[in-house]
Amino acid sequence: MSTRELTLADFEQTVSGEGIVLVDFWAAWCGPCRQFAPIFEKAAEDNPDIVFGKVDTEAEQQLAQMAAITSIPTLMLFRDGVLLFNQAGALPPQALGGVIAQARELDMDAVRQEVEAAQEAAANGPQDEVGLDDFAAAHSQGAYVVDVREAAEVAGGRVPGAVHIPMNDIPARAAELPKDAPFFVICAVGSRSRQVVDHLRAQGLNALNVDGGTHGWAQRGWPLES
Numbered sequence: 001m002s003t004r005e006l007t008l009a010d011f012e013q014t015v016s017g018e019g020i021v022l023v024d025f026w027a028a029w030c031g032p033c034r035q036f037a038p039i040f041e042k043a044a045e046d047n048p049d050i051v052f053g054k055v056d057t058e059a060e061q062q063l064a065q066m067a068a069i070t071s072i073p074t075l076m077l078f079r080d081g082v083l084l085f086n087q088a089g090a091l092p093p094q095a096l097g098g099v100i101a102q103a104r105e106l107d108m109d110a111v112r113q114e115v116e117a118a119q120e121a122a123a124n125g126p127q128d129e130v131g132l133d134d135f136a137a138a139h140s141q142g143a144y145v146v147d148v149r150e151a152a153e154v155a156g157g158r159v160p161g162a163v164h165i166p167m168n169d170i171p172a173r174a175a176e177l178p179k180d181a182p183f184f185v186i187c188a189v190g191s192r193s194r195q196v197v198d199h200l201r202a203q204g205l206n207a208l209n210v211d212g213g214t215h216g217w218a219q220r221g222w223p224l225e226s
Contacts, residue, residue, distance in 0.1 A: 003040060003053065006054065011055070021077070021078045024037075028056070032073055068144055085103070128209060135184060143184055157226055159186060160224070183208065
């Protein structure tokens with residue numbers, strides 16, 4: 001099966017359906033995107049039962065913003081409407097094949113139970129702080145994340161999709177943050193993000209601190225993007 005172009009009009013309907021859906025966010029000017037394109041096309045040919053969608057981030061800027069795309073190419077994988085994989089960077093063929101194989105083998109009933117448990121724990125726990133497991137569950141569903149570390153720290157790797165706003169820039173850039181939805185603030189271990197969350201919540205924003213921070217995320221063996 002060949003790939004198909006996705007737009008704002010049909011994206012939600014496509015990714016929320018049954019089965020596996022892979023989405024490649026790309027742009028014509030992006031060299032790594034062009035390198036990844038034939039790998040993505042070959043995977044589509046090898047897996048005709050899977051939907052392989054492509055989103056041109058130049059033509060679909062609103063969709064890219066809604067999906068919190070900060071780097072391209074970015075690959076997302078959905079199964080039965082649940083976002084299971086969200087990572088920036090061009091994957092080699094073997095790695096892409098591994099992502100697909102893992103998605104096929106998952107027990108989706110167990111995945112849904114884990115997501116529901118994490119959401120319940122977050123709802124019943126402290127209203128302004130979450131642990132790494134709950135954060136990971138929210139991140140897998142496309143949560144908005146702000147990394148408040150310094151540029152030199154972020155260069156060493158950040159949680160995929162995290163928007164970088166250094167701590168000292170937060171007061172001047174608070175208008176860029178979501179106003180009608182919760183979002184997560186992360187630093188190295190949770191102390192600076194704690195201060196940022198206190199400041200943002202005083203401004204009426206629903207900010208949540210990630211206890212354990214980026215170091216804890218990395219120690220779990222979870223992926224970072226540069």
